[in-house]
Amino acid sequence: MPKRAVLLVNLGSPKSTTEGDVRDYLREFLGDERVIDAPSQPWRALLLEGIILRTRPKKSAHAYEQVWTKEGSPLVVTSRRVQQKLAATLGAATPVYLAMRYGQPSIASVVAQIAADGIDELLLFPQYPHYAMSSWETVVVRVMSAVAEQAPRLRVTTVQPFFADTDYIDALQTVSAPFLRQPHDYVLFSYHGLPERHMRKADSSHAHCLTVPDCCTTCSPSHATCYRSQVYATTRAFVTRAGVAADKHSVSFQSRLLGEPWLRPFTDHEFERLARSGVKKLLVMCNAFTADCLETLEEIQQQGRDTFLGAGGESFQQIPCLNDHPAFIDFLAKRTQLWLVGRRA
Secondary structure, X not given: OOOEEEEEEEOXXXXXXXXXXXXXXXXXXXXXXXXXXXXXXXXXXXXXXXXXXXXXXXXXXXXXXXXXXXXXXXXXXXXXXXXXXXXXXXXXXXXXXXXXXOOOOEHHHHHHHHHHOOOOEEEEEEOOOOOOHHHHHHHHHHHHHHHHHHOOOOEEEEOOOOOOOHHHXXXXXXXXXXXXXXXXXXXXXXXXXXXXXXXXXXXXXXXXXXXXXOOOOOOOHHHHHOHXXXXXXHHHHHHHHHOOOHHHEEEEEEOOOOXXXXXXXXXXXXXXXXXXXXXXXXXXXXXXXXXXXXXXXXXXXHHHHHHHHHOOOXXXXXXXXXXXXXXXXXXXXXXXXXXXXXXHO
């Protein structure tokens, strides 16, 4: 029988909160041509080394200090727990490996271990519900490159973006239910932001995304690689499943760089707008992330809370990401077991 295994891949984190380690991490992360896709390598290098890495490491190091735990990076710690719990669910016959797109454990080192362990068939499970070239795609490309170099006989099956998978939506509903039962006025779905240019670049027709009116709800093959349409699909499916009223929720986008148009509305602006419009008790869901990380723990729970309360809000709660909740482990296990059954057939 072929030896089969699962590889979970998430974003990654610096080794520590020191400015040097954060700089090294940002150099790898922002040096990825699918993250900052400037037209030429010299221009990307100038932008990264000449501008971003001169100021951002100090600021980011301070932000990481606000969320770092005794065990290390929240994202990495949580991802390891997911790996361990999924492995316990699947049993010893199906090992579960964990890699980070940036930082450690690196994709290259984990693929080398997979090859050394004699794995024949691998289920690659990017921990991103939605397609984006700067998240899901870069993980797949990097893994397949490492496989081609180190384990060319390894057969890889990749889990596609699961943004509207019924079991995934059910997991979101299970995790959020206790919070939705608490008194609240509004739910804001804050997704990670992307440049509008990435939407157009991912549209192979170059004639739909951000061009056709209501492009995200007008059926098109481009939706298969459209981050914006997929986050709206997740939101529609979730609010239907959870019974959130149409006038009691909206979508926004967090994290952005200056210099070009990014997806709107911006989350920090929405915190102010909602508070000033009379929303007193706000819930926030960050469904672009499967595990709580810097963008949820510091940008939303800390900065976002301060912005909302400072603008007149009274109660602010970020609903935790799926993390290592049993409902998420069940989702991962079910998808894996379907793959295993298919491979055995």
